[in-house]
Amino acid sequence: MHSVNKNYWQLLLWLLLIVVAVTQLTTRTQWQTDLSSFLPHADGVKQEILRAELGQGPATRMWLIALSLEAPQQQAAQASELLAQNLRSGAAFRAVRNNSQFIDSSSQDLLFRYRYLLTKEPVDFSVAGLEYSFQDRLDDLSMPTAAFTEDLIASDPVNSFTDNLNQLEAQTGALEIKHMEGVWFNQAGSHALLFAESVANGMDAKGQALAWEELNMAVESVRAQFPLLQAQFAGAPFIALKTSQQTKDASIRLSLLAGGLLAVLILIVYRSLLALLMTALPVIIGILFAAAISSLVYPVLHVLTMAFGVTLIGLAIDYPVHILSHRYPGKSIRSSIAVVWPTLRLSVLTTLLAFSALIWTNFEGIARLGVFSVAGLFVAAMVSRYLLPVLDDLWVSGKGVVSTRQRRLSSNIPQPNLRLLPVLLVGAVIIVISGFTLARTLSWSDNLASLSPVPDALIKQEQQLRKQLRLPEPGTQIVVYADTLDAVLDKELLLQPVLEQARTDGLLASWQMAASVLLPVSKQLELQQLLPTQDLLQLNLQQAITQTPFVASAFEQFQLDVEASRKLPPLTQQMLDETALGDWLSGLLLDLKGTDSGGYAGIVRLAGLPEVKELTSRLDALQLESVWLVETGVELSQSLTDFRMKLTQLLLFSAGITILALLIMLRQPGRVLAICLIVSGSIIGAAWVAWLSGGSLNLLHLIGLILVAGFGIDYALFFTRQGDTKNERAATLQALLICLCSSFIVFALLAFSGIRILESIGIVVTSGVLFAFVFSWLVSTTIKPEIPEPAKEGSLC
Amino acid sequence: MPDTVKYILCLLLLLVTVNSVIAAPEGPAEFTLDELMQSLAAAGDTKANYAETRSSRLSKRLIKSSGTLEFIAPDVLIRRIVSPRAAVYEVRGDSVIIERGGKLRSRSLEQLGAVRGFIESLRGTLAGDLPELEKYYQLGISGGQVSWQLELTPKSPALAEKIKQIIIQGGFSEKLGGMRVTAVRIEEDNGNLTNTKIIAID
Numbered sequence: 001m002h003s004v005n006k007n008y009w010q011l012l013l014w015l016l017l018i019v020v021a022v023t024q025l026t027t028r029t030q031w032q033t034d035l036s037s038f039l040p041h042a043d044g045v046k047q048e049i050l051r052a053e054l055g056q057g058p059a060t061r062m063w064l065i066a067l068s069l070e071a072p073q074q075q076a077a078q079a080s081e082l083l084a085q086n087l088r089s090g091a092a093f094r095a096v097r098n099n100s101q102f103i104d105s106s107s108q109d110l111l112f113r114y115r116y117l118l119t120k121e122p123v124d125f126s127v128a129g130l131e132y133s134f135q136d137r138l139d140d141l142s143m144p145t146a147a148f149t150e151d152l153i154a155s156d157p158v159n160s161f162t163d164n165l166n167q168l169e170a171q172t173g174a175l176e177i178k179h180m181e182g183v184w185f186n187q188a189g190s191h192a193l194l195f196a197e198s199v200a201n202g203m204d205a206k207g208q209a210l211a212w213e214e215l216n217m218a219v220e221s222v223r224a225q226f227p228l229l230q231a232q233f234a235g236a237p238f239i240a241l242k243t244s245q246q247t248k249d250a251s252i253r254l255s256l257l258a259g260g261l262l263a264v265l266i267l268i269v270y271r272s273l274l275a276l277l278m279t280a281l282p283v284i285i286g287i288l289f290a291a292a293i294s295s296l297v298y299p300v301l302h303v304l305t306m307a308f309g310v311t312l313i314g315l316a317i318d319y320p321v322h323i324l325s326h327r328y329p330g331k332s333i334r335s336s337i338a339v340v341w342p343t344l345r346l347s348v349l350t351t352l353l354a355f356s357a358l359i360w361t362n363f364e365g366i367a368r369l370g371v372f373s374v375a376g377l378f379v380a381a382m383v384s385r386y387l388l389p390v391l392d393d394l395w396v397s398g399k400g401v402v403s404t405r406q407r408r409l410s411s412n413i414p415q416p417n418l419r420l421l422p423v424l425l426v427g428a429v430i431i432v433i434s435g436f437t438l439a440r441t442l443s444w445s446d447n448l449a450s451l452s453p454v455p456d457a458l459i460k461q462e463q464q465l466r467k468q469l470r471l472p473e474p475g476t477q478i479v480v481y482a483d484t485l486d487a488v489l490d491k492e493l494l495l496q497p498v499l500e501q502a503r504t505d506g507l508l509a510s511w512q513m514a515a516s517v518l519l520p521v522s523k524q525l526e527l528q529q530l531l532p533t534q535d536l537l538q539l540n541l542q543q544a545i546t547q548t549p550f551v552a553s554a555f556e557q558f559q560l561d562v563e564a565s566r567k568l569p570p571l572t573q574q575m576l577d578e579t580a581l582g583d584w585l586s587g588l589l590l591d592l593k594g595t596d597s598g599g600y601a602g603i604v605r606l607a608g609l610p611e612v613k614e615l616t617s618r619l620d621a622l623q624l625e626s627v628w629l630v631e632t633g634v635e636l637s638q639s640l641t642d643f644r645m646k647l648t649q650l651l652l653f654s655a656g657i658t659i660l661a662l663l664i665m666l667r668q669p670g671r672v673l674a675i676c677l678i679v680s681g682s683i684i685g686a687a688w689v690a691w692l693s694g695g696s697l698n699l700l701h702l703i704g705l706i707l708v709a710g711f712g713i714d715y716a717l718f719f720t721r722q723g724d725t726k727n728e729r730a731a732t733l734q735a736l737l738i739c740l741c742s743s744f745i746v747f748a749l750l751a752f753s754g755i756r757i758l759e760s761i762g763i764v765v766t767s768g769v770l771f772a773f774v775f776s777w778l779v780s781t782t783i784k785p786e787i788p789e790p791a792k793e794g795s796l797c
Numbered sequence: 798m799p800d801t802v803k804y805i806l807c808l809l810l811l812l813v814t815v816n817s818v819i820a821a822p823e824g825p826a827e828f829t830l831d832e833l834m835q836s837l838a839a840a841g842d843t844k845a846n847y848a849e850t851r852s853s854r855l856s857k858r859l860i861k862s863s864g865t866l867e868f869i870a871p872d873v874l875i876r877r878i879v880s881p882r883a884a885v886y887e888v889r890g891d892s893v894i895i896e897r898g899g900k901l902r903s904r905s906l907e908q909l910g911a912v913r914g915f916i917e918s919l920r921g922t923l924a925g926d927l928p929e930l931e932k933y934y935q936l937g938i939s940g941g942q943v944s945w946q947l948e949l950t951p952k953s954p955a956l957a958e959k960i961k962q963i964i965i966q967g968g969f970s971e972k973l974g975g976m977r978v979t980a981v982r983i984e985e986d987n988g989n990l991t992n993t994k995i996i997a998i999d
Binding site: 138 | 881983
């Protein structure tokens with residue numbers, strides 16, 4: 001018997017470790033919610049850009065808002081203006097737009113000053129060119145709106161500023177959005193539309209939560225003035241927020257429900273609160289340490305890692321159940337550990353081996369999941385092995401309290417008289433055949449949507465608003481990569497005629513690219529070189545003007561401006577930094593300096609459901625290097641496929657290692673074969689069920705199958721123990737029944753949770769544990785129990 | 798003539814004068830804004846030739862242009878410019894369509910800022926749409942049914958910055974059997990003047 005003193009020291013040590021873990025977790029852990037870390041470690045520029053886009057692209061920052069009032073549009077328009085003002089005055093949004101005047105006065109000033117360095121074609125300043133321009137301006141003055149254009153004509157008779165703006169507006173499709181009362185409306189005229197770009201990017205969940213708060217407050221303050229105001233929201237950050245909220249709510253609800261049911265089960269079986277505590281502690285402490293250790297290894301903890309990891313660590317609930325079930329009245333838990341530990345140790349070891357396969361992927365998200373689950377399971381096993389006896393000594397045996405009373409659930413279960421060899425043979429044949437058919441018929445779905453927990457209604461609302469606002473589809477873009485920013489812009493300029501033709505042919509509606517605003521420095525310098533000297537311009541102007549009623553002196557400003565343009569340093573992205581146009585540009589250019597590939601990427605965003613196939617072939621015909629039409633969805637699916645294949649390979653590899661380890665440690669080839677059959681049988685069975693219920697399998701099913709393997713190994717190891725007495729066999733059966741019930745409760749709840757990603761795992765594991773139990777039990781009935789005699793401690797496994 | 802007779806005559810004259818002064822409001826009725834708008838709205842679709850002269854600080858002489866002006870109730874106004882060069886400026890509902898040099902460009906009226914109110918001055922008048930006109934202008938009317946003059950003074954600072962006043966003249970045309978606009982005069986804040994004569998097509 002351990003001395004009480006030593007127990008206290010051990011308890012203290014555990015408490016200390018827990019404090020350290022909690023401190024680590026609360027002070028150092030950052031949470032991450034985007035999917036980018038579940039992409040493979042960038043294998044190339046394309047993936048790199050995709051990762052950056054997914055986490056920080058402007059789409060991840062765009063909040064879409066629709067306002068309606070049961071009142072004239074004028075009021076909805078006023079509400080829109082008011083909301084835009086409120087949001088602009090806050091700190092959470094960096095750009096708020098509710099009409100097409102997206103070129104603010106400071107960007108307009110720059111575009112005006114640089115009008116002669118930003119023209120698509122060189123301006124013709126010759127006598128003939130100017131004559132032509134003057135005739136055109138004369139036409140302008142015959143237009144009914146002449147009063148509003150005269151000033152501009154005086155300083156820009158060659159019309160460069162207007163031409164540049166027209167081109168920009170035409171490309172972006174900004175003018176096609178319906179306007180009423182000066183603000184954007186949907187086509188039906190029922191909702192005023194706005195969008196607001198948050199300062200925080202998509203990775204910054206906290207920043208987005210703050211933005212949501214600010215947005216709500218702004219809407220409320222508008223509602224004070226317009227009590228009937230209705231507001232609808234959409235956009236990636238809104239969807240992410242709602243989804244994580246819903247998933248979180250459901251997870252908490254399910255956890256509480258599952259926890260309660262498990263507690264009732266444990267209480268019914270063991271009739272002891274201490275037993276309840278003992279079953280809960282390994283999992284709880286395991287999860288705590290898993291999170292702490294993960295955050296020590298990786299700077300940020302992903303929410304998905306946490307969610308899947310916790311599910312995998314749920315396996316550890318079996319550990320204390322085994323120990324408690326083998327405890328006999330009047331005996332300490334240490335004696336039960338002596339009986340169970342060798343088998344349990346083997347079960348833990350093989351599971352850890354299997355799960356550690358995850359750590360060696362180049363998918364960071366999955367590697368993190370590996371670290372998380374391995375750490376958690378290891379700690380849970382250690383808690384079961386070392387902390388539980390301490391607690392038991394201190395609170396039960398130490399005070400001489402009689403141990404938990406147990407109800408033998410298992411004594412009435414019939415024992416069919418089967419023989420091992422035929423069972424194994426029949427099993428093997430069935431498994432091979434069904435496994436073979438499964439492999440041939442099974443289809444995998446690597447569609448992101450099947451993994452996404454986003455409700456369909458939210459997606460539909462999003463698509464509608466996006467279409468009305470002529471916002472580019474977040475999924476399809478042309479990526480232009482080059483070493484320098486200038487080279488990127490050069491390539492984009494080459495794309496423009498192709499895109500213009502494509503629009504004429506109805507392949508897309510509009511696009512946004514950096515080169516619509518910013519020309520390469522080399523091109524600007526070239527245009528600058530072509531500008532006439534002051535004397536030449538004056539001469540040409542004097543001559544050209546004679547054919548017109550215009551007076552030369554009226555165009556003095558024009559001459560001064562051309563002269564100034566000859567000395568301007570080229571317009572750069574930095575100069576536009578503080579303007580609305582600069583914000584717009586920053587979403588279209590990525591500086592990849594910090595990454596492996598370096599260089600710059602230009603993103604050409606396409607709006608209006610682009611025809612990808614035809615566009616791709618037209619782009620290919622240009623034969624531009626490092627220009628790709630990228631469909632985020634397709635790329636992600638490809639990444640997921642790669643990931644799943646890689647994971648499957650690793651799992652097969654780790655299965656091999658595990659079998660080898662079992663052979664070495666058990667030295668019983670027949671038993672190892674039986675274990676293999678049980679585990680593979682359960683996996684195949686669970687895969688069948690998942691496939692039949694859903695039509696295809698996805699990544700989450702695969703994670704469920706890993707869990708099934710873990711449960712299967714545990715059940716099989718315990719059920720195939722040899723040399724057990726009848727009593728021990730009954731205890732084992734009881735333990736496994738409790739394990740089965742507990743897993744069943746938890747995962748059946750998930751299967752009916754209504755949340756897609758939880759359902760996938762739930763269905764697989766629920767059916768998997770049932771198969772594992774039935775198969776293991778069938779095999780166990782073929783093993784004859786030993787005649788009762790005091791077992792030597794530690795000799796069984 | 799005896800003084801008495803003189804006196805009576807004077808008295809009679811005075812009576813007549815007073816009478817005529819008192820009776821004056823009941824004579825030829827004063828023409829109200831509402832009446833003008835009603836009769837303009839009743840006029841329906843119209844098409845006419847126009848000739849315009851515009852003074853500009855950029856030009857040493859008046860800039861002349863001409864063409865046709867067509868109004869299709871309730872909200873289409875098409876200006877087909879024939880001289881100096883062909884172009885079409887069409888306002889249709891919420892949008893403006895400009896055809897020039899073989900190119901077509903369309904815009905939403907809403908995007909044109911202050912120009913919107915400016916366009917409504919003529920379209921709103923032809924449509925007889927008083928609320929629309931009052932949204933942008935202070936209105937004053939003078940004259941009568943046969944020949945009236947509508948003075949529009951911009952309300953919004955953005956419009957007032959460019960346009961000082963718009964004066965639209967018109968009258969009832971026996972020949973065409975309806976109310977017609979015959980001239981538009983635009984006074985810009987910078988002193989520019991635009992005079993548009995609208996000549997009915999026989």
